[in-house]
Amino acid sequence: MSETQKYAISQYHDVDEIYRKLNALIEQPIRRIREDKLKEYLAYFENRCRHSRELTDKAKKFIPGGVQHNLAFNHPFPIAIEKAEGAYLWDVDGNKYTDFLQAGGPIVLGNNYAPVRDKVIDLLHHCGPVTGLFHEYELKLAELINKNMPSVEMFRMLGSGTEADMAAIRAARAFTKKKKVIKVGGAYHGWSDQLVFGLHIPGTGRLEAMGIPNGCNANTQEFYPNDIEELKARMKANRKLGGTAAVLVEPVGPESGTRPVPFDFNKKVRDLCDEFGALLIFDEVVTGFRLGMGGAQGYFNVKPDITIFGKCITGGYPMAGGVGGRADVIQCFAAGIGGTGERAYVGGTLSANPLSCLAGYFALQEMERTNAPVIAGQAGDRLTGGLQAIIDRYKLPFVVYNQGSIVHLETSGVMLLDLKNPDKLFAEMNPRKNLIEEMGMAYMASGLITLAGSRMYTSMADTDEVIDDALRRFDAIFSSIEGV
Numbered sequence: 247m248s249e250t251q252k253y254a255i256s257q258y259h260d261v262d263e264i265y266r267k268l269n270a271l272i273e274q275p276i277r278r279i280r281e282d283k284l285k286e287y288l289a290y291f292e293n294r295c296r297h298s299r300e301l302t303d304k305a306k307k308f309i310p311g312g313v314q315h316n317l318a319f320n321h322p323f324p325i326a327i328e329k330a331e332g333a334y335l336w337d338v339d340g341n342k343y344t345d346f347l348q349a350g351g352p353i354v355l356g357n358n359y360a361p362v363r364d365k366v367i368d369l370l371h372h373c374g375p376v377t378g379l380f381h382e383y384e385l386k387l388a389e390l391i392n393k394n395m396p397s398v399e400m401f402r403m404l405g406s407g408t409e410a411d412m413a414a415i416r417a418a419r420a421f422t423k424k425k426k427v428i429k430v431g432g433a434y435h436g437w438s439d440q441l442v443f444g445l446h447i448p449g450t451g452r453l454e455a456m457g458i459p460n461g462c463n464a465n466t467q468e469f470y471p472n473d474i475e476e477l478k479a480r481m482k483a484n485r486k487l488g489g490t491a492a493v494l495v496e497p498v499g500p501e502s503g504t505r506p507v508p509f510d511f512n513k514k515v516r517d518l519c520d521e522f523g524a525l526l527i528f529d530e531v532v533t534g535f536r537l538g539m540g541g542a543q544g545y546f547n548v549k550p551d552i553t554i555f556g557k558c559i560t561g562g563y564p565m566a567g568g569v570g571g572r573a574d575v576i577q578c579f580a581a582g583i584g585g586t587g588e589r590a591y592v593g594g595t596l597s598a599n600p601l602s603c604l605a606g607y608f609a610l611q612e613m614e615r616t617n618a619p620v621i622a623g624q625a626g627d628r629l630t631g632g633l634q635a636i637i638d639r640y641k642l643p644f645v646v647y648n649q650g651s652i653v654h655l656e657t658s659g660v661m662l663l664d665l666k667n668p669d670k671l672f673a674e675m676n677p678r679k680n681l682i683e684e685m686g687m688a689y690m691a692s693g694l695i696t697l698a699g700s701r702m703y704t705s706m707a708d709t710d711e712v713i714d715d716a717l718r719r720f721d722a723i724f725s726s727i728e729g730v
């Protein structure tokens with residue numbers, strides 16, 4: 247690492263090369279783990295995860311589906327975690343795992359990081375988690391964010407990324423007095439009525455909008471990932487349809503860069519927003535502070551009007567969300583009963599509570615002090631490089647690439663199927679989805695926890711030893727793929 251490296255990405259990936267490999271992957275038949283090995287992995291759950299099974303079986307009676315978080319689903323059944331420390335998690339049966347899920351992204355310092363935990367415990371002793379009144383750390387957190395991300399002139403703390411996305415588009419509409427919000431097809435921006443639109447698979451619009459009335463997404467639109475021309479055409483057409491209030495993007499590409507963007511993509515979206523008088527919203531729920539203290543906006547050197555935060559904003563402590571940006575825009579959230587009548591409504595009893603703000607302040611301060619985003623990025627580089635070597639050695643069609651500490655390991659390519667080729671989508675979606683479930687199961691039985699069997703986050707706790715040990719485990723799994 248150079249002395250001055252500030253961002254987790256050491257070298258921007260070759261986007262064309264990644265798409266070439268991903269397209270080659272989905273052109274090939276699925277490569278599964280051999281039956282005998284699969285049986286061994288399944289036996290792990292049967293024999294060594296009995297307590298997890300008991301608990302999650304019981305939970306099905308009281309909790310819909312048995313687990314509450316989308317990421318906790320795991321084939322053949324979810325495991326229950328009882329301890330987290332540094333790079334590792336332990337389940338209720340005492341099994342130890344290297345944690346590449348990182349709670350879905352917020353953990354950059356490592357699990358249960360003591361210096362932040364101690365500050366939280368101290369606060370709980372004298373203040374408790376919440377009072378409903380102003381607390382000094384609300385200000386300290388907003389100042390610290392502003393110092394690192396100057397585009398965030400003002401900041402409103404909220405409860406989750408979902409809420410922050412909702413608030414951001416509300417602010418954009420209130421400010422511009424325009425209607426349409428355009429997102430990238432396939433991108434996830436939380437589960438609010440308006441943004442459950444074009445999820446996972448580009449072009450699918452309301453496919454997953456069960457329980458959401460049509461009108462809720464009437465002003466939400468999507469464009470095909472990286473298709474700047476389509477975006478421009480939509481913005482042009484919207485001039486006659488109430489105008490484009492905002493374009494909402496994840497700066498590394500939808501689903502944390504699962505469909506990566508060319509380096510100049512964000513700049514081009516910025517230019518279009520300026521041309522059409524729309525606001526540019528960066529959803530930095532994952533990238534905010536994980537890619538560096540300046541976020542993806544600092545890395546790409548593109549200034550959004552509004553930034554959405556989640557996850558890292560509290561270092562993994564609860565109520566993690568917030569929206570910030572230009573003072574003239576964010577001012578529309580000015581609190582106070584009997585406001586001016588121009589106020590865009592936001593609320594939340596527990597939003598901006600002392601616990602979340604203090605945890606966020608100390609987590610960000612520690613990340614800055616320790617250079618955690620860059621160290622986590624180096625771990626991501628080491629993991630990616632090691633996986634690539636294994637893939638090459640076994641001549642597998644799998645694709646691995648990373649944006650710093652966000653590591654994508656595609657063994658099935660399911661996320662690349664879409665409506666451009668509907669026959670292939672409908673024929674292959676389920677088998678390819680099953681494959682990543684199977685891979686996720688094999689990883690877990692080998693002591694590796696990933697996000698849905700295809701994505702991994704690394705943290706500052708992932709030393710070279712941690713990564714090399716994980717690579718040995720991946721090697722054993724990949725050596726048992728059919729045809730190796």
Ligand SMILES: Cc1ncc(COP(=O)(O)O)c(C=O)c1O
Pocket residue numbers: 350405406407408409411434435436437496502529531532556557566567
């Ligand atoms: C890019 C992005 N935006 C928004 C969200 C929603 O955040 P939350 O789960 O805190 O509601 C997520 C969650 O994974 C996300 O990845």
